[in-house]
Amino acid sequence: MSTQLDLKQIERRAFRSTYQDGLWDVYFGLIVISMAMFMFRPVGGYSPVNMILALSGFGLSYMIFWLGEKIIILPRMGQVKFGEARKKRKLTLMVILGAVVLIQVGFVLFQVFAWLTPNVRESLNGILLDRRLMDLVVAAIGALFIGPSMMLIAYFKDFPRGYFIAVMIALAVFLMLYLNRPVYPDYYRSADRPAQPGAVRAFPAEISAAARGVAS
Amino acid sequence: MSTPAKNATLSSLAEVDRLIHEPARLAVIALLYVVESADFIFLMNQTGLTWGNLSAHMSKLEEAGYIEVVKTFKGKRPNTMLRLTQAGRVAFQTYRQKMKRVLDGLPE
Numbered sequence: 001m002s003t004q005l006d007l008k009q010i011e012r013r014a015f016r017s018t019y020q021d022g023l024w025d026v027y028f029g030l031i032v033i034s035m036a037m038f039m040f041r042p043v044g045g046y047s048p049v050n051m052i053l054a055l056s057g058f059g060l061s062y063m064i065f066w067l068g069e070k071i072i073i074l075p076r077m078g079q080v081k082f083g084e085a086r087k088k089r090k091l092t093l094m095v096i097l098g099a100v101v102l103i104q105v106g107f108v109l110f111q112v113f114a115w116l117t118p119n120v121r122e123s124l125n126g127i128l129l130d131r132r133l134m135d136l137v138v139a140a141i142g143a144l145f146i147g148p149s150m151m152l153i154a155y156f157k158d159f160p161r162g163y164f165i166a167v168m169i170a171l172a173v174f175l176m177l178y179l180n181r182p183v184y185p186d187y188y189r190s191a192d193r194p195a196q197p198g199a200v201r202a203f204p205a206e207i208s209a210a211a212r213g214v215a216s
Numbered sequence: 217m218s219t220p221a222k223n224a225t226l227s228s229l230a231e232v233d234r235l236i237h238e239p240a241r242l243a244v245i246a247l248l249y250v251v252e253s254a255d256f257i258f259l260m261n262q263t264g265l266t267w268g269n270l271s272a273h274m275s276k277l278e279e280a281g282y283i284e285v286v287k288t289f290k291g292k293r294p295n296t297m298l299r300l301t302q303a304g305r306v307a308f309q310t311y312r313q314k315m316k317r318v319l320d321g322l323p324e
């Protein structure tokens with residue numbers, strides 16, 4: 001084993017020791033709990049209240065993470081600043097995640113544009129006529145947004161448990177979207193069934209009506 | 217290996233920086249070499265040294281100009297940050313080269 005390799009191992013061991021506290025695991029867990037509790041509630045629909053509660057949950061999760069690190073972890077584990085290589089990895093991660101977020105925003109905007117443009121909407125309806133296929137596609141896209149992003153974090157932060165967390169989160173999002181189908185609430189599926197009290201429709205009424213027409 | 221070559225290897229061993237060669241200090245310097253800076257508690261956790269032991273080694277390395285020690289307060293808690301100086305970095309690189317030469321020169 002070369003001397004260079006030993007130094008790399010020392011650096012890697014020191015870096016990975018900063019994850020031994022398990023605080024990142026708690027943080028990701030709290031984010032998933034916030035999503036599960038507030039963001040995707042099939043009964044309440046896609047309401048602004050749910051969104052505000054979900055965002056509050058994210059904020060609270062970060063606050064717990066930040067306070068835990070400041071009050072409990074750093075005084076006991078100590079603090080360290082890593083070298084240039086780690087800083088470059090961090091910067092690369094930020095750039096790539098920023099690009100991923102931009103792609104996601106672009107995708108959402110494209111969806112809105114598609115549903116508001118009759119020609120594109122008809123084309124999409126033609127492709128995704130089978131509702132089960134549409135549910136599957138929506139769930140797969142949701143999982144593909146979350147899973148690879150988390151894997152990128154795991155890779156660039158040299159956080160091996162992150163890969164496992166990425167798979168679990170991607171699976172959770174896939175099942176959540178596929179089984180609950182919150183983006184297309186019940187009124188989309190059944191024309192007779194009224195929207196739940198307090199629920200806000202994801203799309204304008206005419207789009208929902210058009211979607212119902214295709215589904216029936 | 218011929219006798220003059222063996223003698224050369226042994227004389228190289230005698231030239232090794234003894235301040236760095238001590239195992240506890242070697243652990244501290246190796247760790248500081250791969251990071252930008254670290255605080256006292258982090259070094260204690262990583263090296264397994266006690267408070268007094270690390271403090272004594274830290275003082276020796278600081279006197280030699282190999283490390284820079286910055287003492288501050290975070291709130292009411294004292295915080296001691298350690299960083300390898302350029303002289304320390306060069307000394308460690310020289311130490312590595314010498315040790316490599318010595319160990320590579322030894323027969324199997």
